[in-house]
Amino acid sequence: MSNILFEARHVNKSYGNFQALSDINISVEKGSIFGLLGPNGAGKTSLIRIINQITAPDSGELFFNGKKLTEDHVRAIGYLPEERGLYKKMQVGEQCMYLAQLKGLDKHEAKRRLRMWFEKFNMEAWWNKTIDELSKGMAQKVQFVVTVLHEPELLIFDEPFSGFDPVNAAVIRDEILLLSEKGATIIFSTHRMETVEELCDRIALINKSKKILDGTVNDIRKEYKTNTFEMEFKGNMLAFTTALWTGFELINKSSDGDHCKVRLKMLGNSNVNQLFAAVMPVCEIVSFNEVIPTMSEIFIRAVQGTNQVIA
């Protein structure tokens, strides 16, 4: 009936006197990529551990596919923790088989799928090696395979690209997108805002145990825009600035000969048409577009904003 795969309602968690999560609500749509953001120590990992049923919340409810989250859902979730690793002295193949079976795959199925993935990533030769003998990047690849092998409905990646070189990071990103296309729902936790902009449909921002921002990436960026525009034109900068009136604030300007670039902020009720009317007589407009804040800027503003309120 609903399109929500995972939902958390009024989740609270504290460790002794330390409040890790307070009244967190999130809902993750089926097939979407959901970004869980926040500075270090905000409570992201606490929430992820609760979703994985590693710890239990003090209060609050969790739903998977509309039903209360139970132990049976472990199979439907794949988790790549930030603090991750493998048994160093154990052979790759044996280790993958073990972890796959722990997720509930039977032996034959586990082997079949591992063969497929190993072929895909050209790792067949690693089967009988121990993790010790592999490079860090190679071990990370093995770890990724183990996470997605049981084809879970919900995948949780905590800083998935750390430990990968740019080439392999791209490989993994493409795999994640492929899984998403195939219908998997993904929760992403990361500090890399460019990845968030690139991949995520929706985000929740957590700071100091509270959710301070929630919505689709597009909506949030729109919400955070400051009515600032960037204009390129050919003409004289001095003539341009004198043509402006008090409805427009010039934030930034640069010029290269008669090729000029400015950033303007609309003040009061002034609008784009008025701006155009004012400057068109003195210059030739080359381009004009609204400045939409990056996720990184939004992140910093939102976090600083709440920190000030609290302080």
Place this chain on the structure above:
Amino acid sequence: MGKIKLIIRREYMTRVRKRSFIIMTFLGPILIAAIGIVPMLLANANESVRNVQVFDETGVAEGQLQSNPNIVFSYVSGPIEQAKERLKSGEVYALVHIPASQDDNLLVTQRNVRLYSREQVSLNVKIYIENQIEKQIERALLKSQGVDKELVASVEKAVNVSITAIPIDEKPAKDVSYDVEISTALGAISGMLIYFFIFLFGAQVMRGVIEEKTNRIVEVIISSVKPFQLMMGKIVGIALVGLTQFLLWVILTAALYSTFLNTIVKEKYSSNQIEQMIQKSPDGTSVENIDNIIENQQMIQRISSINWALIIPCFMFYFLGGYLLYGALFAAIGSAVDNDSDTQQFVLPITIPLIFSFVMAQTVLNDPTGDLARWLSIFPLTSPIIMMVRLPFRVEIWELVLSMVMLVLGFVFTTWIASKIYRTGILMYGKRVTWREMFKWLRY
């Protein structure tokens, strides 16, 4: 349940395939056998024959001291300085000087016997010579009172009181005799085995947990299984490794011993000596052979006087129960620290009851039915060792039942505590944990 089985299997398989396990499996029995066999070999080894010269002023030992394969007595006459001079030549190992006292009193003489040698005389040699001289002085003193030493010896040989201790039970029909010496040895050995097993394999549990933590695999695994399952799987898996090793040791040690006895010992005693021992000629059986046979029979009787049907299952119970109880605590410690070197401050307090019971074992052996022994054998942190020490003696059935129930409850309790600490501890990195901190985790 299926997942716990997977964990147990991994813990077991990765450990028994390790080189260190295989080496220990073979080295262990060799060491154990060596402890038993080497002294036998040493005792029988053809040590260099030692010439001991005796300068006897009293005449009491002259020509009477019995040489053995390693010590050959010869008798010299004085003066003593000349005898000492010969010692320097190197052909003589030691010189015994038995001086005469002024009034020919042997009781004075015995205190003035001197043993001269170039190098330190071994304790065995000294004791042997003392014994030999003692016998002669004894014989001489007896003779002076008109008693024949040979007669005394034969009487002594014939008289051998062996007390059979019979605990009086409510049901007199069930009178069972028990043998104090065998019981003591058995109690001490089984207590010691349990002590080492707990320490050896408890530490393995701890190291296994630390390994998972430092490899950062633990969070991956507990997203599939409950922390409790992971902990129990590890403890049980390692218990099976321990049992396997123990069993292999028993089998291999037994095999080593029997081959040793079959080959080396048989070589030593010529086959016809053995035949002599076995053959019972109507009246020609020498005293020595009868002694041997009686001794063997007594030994069998003594061993069979032990209630093996009780001891063996109890040993298994306390062996495993004690390990499980402490294993959980070791797992909790492993989860709370980041590396091996941080474990010390936690391991010591937890193993104090264990070390304490090991130390108390001696006291308990002296008074196996006393109050101290009783309560230590019921308290679960000490019972695995103390009860095994007591068990070959008489233990009331209620004590045994109470002790077992307490051990099971103790195990449930420590496991509960440990699992609380464990599930928080395994996810803590880079924090130096204190006791207070761990106590807080109990309430998370």
